[in-house]
Amino acid sequence: MRIISGKFGGRPIHPPRGLPVRPTTDKMREALFNILQAYLEWEQVQVLELFCGTAAVSLECISRGAAGVCCVDQDRRCVAAARKMFQQFGVNNARVVQRRAEVFIKQCDEAFDFIFMDPPYQLAGQAALIEAILERGLLLPEGILVVEHTAHLSFEGLPAYSFSRNYGSSSFSFFNIAT
Incomplete structure (x- = not known):
């Protein structure tokens, strides 16, 4: 795994071995950020990553200039790995x-420009x-929500659904993008 673009x-x-995750591949992350660059100006973006796992998507956002990220995961090993990775990259x-x-969703009182959700x-x-x-x-009203999921799942009927992109057995569904 590597950071695709930006200052990093x-x-x-190098996430630790044995984490209970399925990291977003470099190819998929690159495709995701190629789509997002048309909609987001990274310097002002506040990011929420749910089911962060390795937090590679958040680190990619920081690398591209995001103002801040909040990573959420229930697994203590993933949380420790994400904190260590941010420390290694000097991210504050x-x-x-x-x-x-x-x-977290029920308790959160913040709003974000970009939310990435990659559940099992x-x-x-x-x-x-x-x-x-x-x-x-x-x-936020102009924000974007992206969900990574199996290609067999469809969210087309949900509010604010915009479009999906398939990459083999995985897909990204985009929400809240005016098309």
């Missing part, structure tokens, strides 16, 4: 929270999490 571009990411505008995503593909209730994010106002 090209630097490798990242917050890492150990909490279940559902609980088999997790039940992903649509309910998306709806809760939108209903609770975690996404």
